[in-house]
Amino acid sequence: MLKNFMTQDALAGVFRKQQFPFRFPPAANRAAWSREGSRFREVSFPLYLKKAEEILGKDYAEIYPILKAGEFFSYVRTGNRRIFETSYFTRRSHLALFCLAEAMEYRRRFLPAVVEGIWQLLSEPVWYLPAHGYYRENDPMPRFDLPRTDLFCAETGATLACVVRLLEKELTAESAELLTWVREFCIERVIVPVEEERVHEWWLDGLNNWGPWCASNVALTAFTFLRDQPERLARLILKLAECCDSFYNRYAADGGCDEGPGYFMVAGIRLMLFLDLLNTYTGGSCNWFYTQEKFRNIGDYIAKVHLTGPWFACMADSVAKFDRLNAGLLNHFAELSGSARLKSFAAEAAFGFQPRGTGGIPDRFSEKGTFLHLVLLDELAQIFWAPDPAARGSFPGEGRTVLPDLQFYLFRQNPEKEEPGSILCIKGGHNNENHNHNDVGEFELFFDGKPVIIDCGATDYTKFTFSERRYENRFLNSSGHNVPAFNGVLQAPGAEFAAGHRELLADGVAIDIAGAYPKECGVTSCVRRAVLTAEGVVSIEDTVSGKGTISVELPLYCAVKPELTPAGIEISGMRLKLRGIELERLEEIPLEDVRMKLSWGDRLWCIHLQTTIEKSGTCRLEFQPVS
Numbered sequence: 001m002l003k004n005f006m007t008q009d010a011l012a013g014v015f016r017k018q019q020f021p022f023r024f025p026p027a028a029n030r031a032a033w034s035r036e037g038s039r040f041r042e043v044s045f046p047l048y049l050k051k052a053e054e055i056l057g058k059d060y061a062e063i064y065p066i067l068k069a070g071e072f073f074s075y076v077r078t079g080n081r082r083i084f085e086t087s088y089f090t091r092r093s094h095l096a097l098f099c100l101a102e103a104m105e106y107r108r109r110f111l112p113a114v115v116e117g118i119w120q121l122l123s124e125p126v127w128y129l130p131a132h133g134y135y136r137e138n139d140p141m142p143r144f145d146l147p148r149t150d151l152f153c154a155e156t157g158a159t160l161a162c163v164v165r166l167l168e169k170e171l172t173a174e175s176a177e178l179l180t181w182v183r184e185f186c187i188e189r190v191i192v193p194v195e196e197e198r199v200h201e202w203w204l205d206g207l208n209n210w211g212p213w214c215a216s217n218v219a220l221t222a223f224t225f226l227r228d229q230p231e232r233l234a235r236l237i238l239k240l241a242e243c244c245d246s247f248y249n250r251y252a253a254d255g256g257c258d259e260g261p262g263y264f265m266v267a268g269i270r271l272m273l274f275l276d277l278l279n280t281y282t283g284g285s286c287n288w289f290y291t292q293e294k295f296r297n298i299g300d301y302i303a304k305v306h307l308t309g310p311w312f313a314c315m316a317d318s319v320a321k322f323d324r325l326n327a328g329l330l331n332h333f334a335e336l337s338g339s340a341r342l343k344s345f346a347a348e349a350a351f352g353f354q355p356r357g358t359g360g361i362p363d364r365f366s367e368k369g370t371f372l373h374l375v376l377l378d379e380l381a382q383i384f385w386a387p388d389p390a391a392r393g394s395f396p397g398e399g400r401t402v403l404p405d406l407q408f409y410l411f412r413q414n415p416e417k418e419e420p421g422s423i424l425c426i427k428g429g430h431n432n433e434n435h436n437h438n439d440v441g442e443f444e445l446f447f448d449g450k451p452v453i454i455d456c457g458a459t460d461y462t463k464f465t466f467s468e469r470r471y472e473n474r475f476l477n478s479s480g481h482n483v484p485a486f487n488g489v490l491q492a493p494g495a496e497f498a499a500g501h502r503e504l505l506a507d508g509v510a511i512d513i514a515g516a517y518p519k520e521c522g523v524t525s526c527v528r529r530a531v532l533t534a535e536g537v538v539s540i541e542d543t544v545s546g547k548g549t550i551s552v553e554l555p556l557y558c559a560v561k562p563e564l565t566p567a568g569i570e571i572s573g574m575r576l577k578l579r580g581i582e583l584e585r586l587e588e589i590p591l592e593d594v595r596m597k598l599s600w601g602d603r604l605w606c607i608h609l610q611t612t613i614e615k616s617g618t619c620r621l622e623f624q625p626v627s
Contacts, residue, residue, distance in 0.1 A: 009234075020224070032384075040386040065087040075140070084130055085129060095121070096159060100376070129151075145198070149189070156190070160186055165224060191225070204239065216277070219274055252406060260315040261301075265326060290338070302325075302345070306345065314444065326382050327347070328387070329385065330349055345395070347392040350389065424443065425444050428499030432495035438471065438492065438516070439481040440491060442482055454604075459473060481557070505529070514526040522546045538622070541620045552581065552613060562607055569607065574624060577622045
């Protein structure tokens with residue numbers, strides 16, 4: 001498809017005629033940056049400027065923290081990623097913020113800080129993360145002879161490309177030679193490793209979100225710094241197009257992102273950004289791509305897995321809660337795909353999913369007064385591609401959402417009302433999905449906008465997260481999810497460990513999850529039946545069959561402390577009644593993990609249930625709204 005859309009010679013011919021205008025107005029275009037009438041600008045510009053002013057008053061050593069060798073080495077030595085990455089992303093975030101502030105105010109007040117930020121990035125030994133380098137055995141310094149373009153090397157190139165495009169006139173007045181350095185560093189560090197591939201860049205195979213994420217950023221870097229080399233540019237762009245083609249072809253027809261909602265903004269959205277660049281700079285040659293149902297489904301996915309308020313179905317290595325989705329990127333995808341659903345969702349995202357008539361545009365910097373990762377390209381999209389607030393509520397809600405390929409099912413009691421009532425979701429799938437958690441059969445339950453039974457989500461990434469030791473982490477294996485263990489045996493990783501027969505019911509779904517477990521668990525069938533009634537009652541029923549005596553242990557994770565009452569277990573306005581299974585204990589789980597605390601605060605609770613079945617039996621959980 002994409003890789004064959006044009007020959008290299010033809011593409012180079014198109015590029016020879018191109019001026020490659022930036023996708024967003026440069027700061028010198030004061031009419032564009034001063035335009036009034038956008039509520040987003042009226043509210044957000046003062047927030048950007050206020051934050052930039054706060055940071056500008058600090059010492060440069062604090063604004064652009066030193067990247068220390070010991071912190072880089074800690075990845076190999078201890079497995080810690082956060083200590084280095086915090087400083088790394090802070091440097092880039094502050095550079096992006098100062099660029100935006102200068103473009104908004106245009107008084108050269110922030111320009112010295114922009115120059116300093118560029119200087120600091122040019123001074124870094126490498127632009128990729130420690131977790132993504134190539135190493136010799138027992139040596140924490142990455143190999144000099146094997147440079148690579150990882151996610152954030154590519155993103156650094158794209159950030160510098162945006163800095164140059166946004167403030168080229170102003171930076172040239174400061175130092176034209178500085179821009180030469182930026183160009184040469186970006187070509188050498190971002191583009192050449194992709195061209196030469198001393199070691200094959202596996203992301204070029206389009207296996208997961210790395211493909212379009214890297215490709216879109218490398219493309220933006222190339223369209224900025226290889227504008228005068230059309231043949232070289234064409235060769236590179238076709239290579240990146242083949243990568244995105246592979247990624248797209250691997251995507252299921254229903255548009256489901258098996259990496260989870262938390263990865264959508266760096267998966268499906270990045271595919272859209274690559275296509276947007278390619279289409280813009282080839283005179284609309286990819287317009288046909290936008291009309292495909294699958295492309296529209298990829299964008300609609302994020303709206304389909306939205307639960308309520310800031311909460312999303314917490315699949316794979318996703319976080320559960322994010323109220324600052326980039327509404328501009330979502331809106332642009334909607335405009336390209338023609339999706340009314342996504343356009344309405346983008347407008348809700350612009351207001352932080354708050355009820356209509358309350359609140360306003362969320363402060364993007366209110367998370368404990370700081371931010372970790374501000375991307376200049378994304379913020380420009382947030383400003384110039386912002387949705388029309390009038391689109392809010394224009395797409396009707398759905399009582400039942402089904403993604404058949406992803407095997408994700410979502411049921412709502414009140415799909416078109418402000419009071420959401422009960423919301424139930426459950427997944428089937430297999431245990432070789434990207435960022436897999438061995439969680440076939442996992443369900444989540446919300447009531448009136450509050451979490452009742454949750455998927456805990458992923459923990460901070462370490463050296464071991466993507467190693468053979470991945471499933472040693474409680475929250476990355478089935479013991480950290482709302483699925484049973486049989487005779488002490490958990491689900492196993494691998495595509496062969498998968499959901500079996502599935503049946504859509506009038507008010508729910510039934511999934512046989514026994515295939516996700518090794519045979520030694522002793523179970524031949526476990527049909528999990530998940531039902532939501534019109535009255536908001538949710539039942540989860542596991543019908544188990546196997547050999548001999550089967551012990552069943554079922555954990556249920558909660559974001560608030562369950563209250564044990566004579567009438568049942570009360571959680572967030574719902575009462576849990578048990579049949580065929582008993583409460584064994586209630587566990588309080590203090591949280592130290594930074595990533596999990598962003599969604600859940602300082603602690604979680606786990607309701608441990610257990611029973612014993614002779615050959616076959618049924619366990620039933622019934623959640624009733626407390627009147």
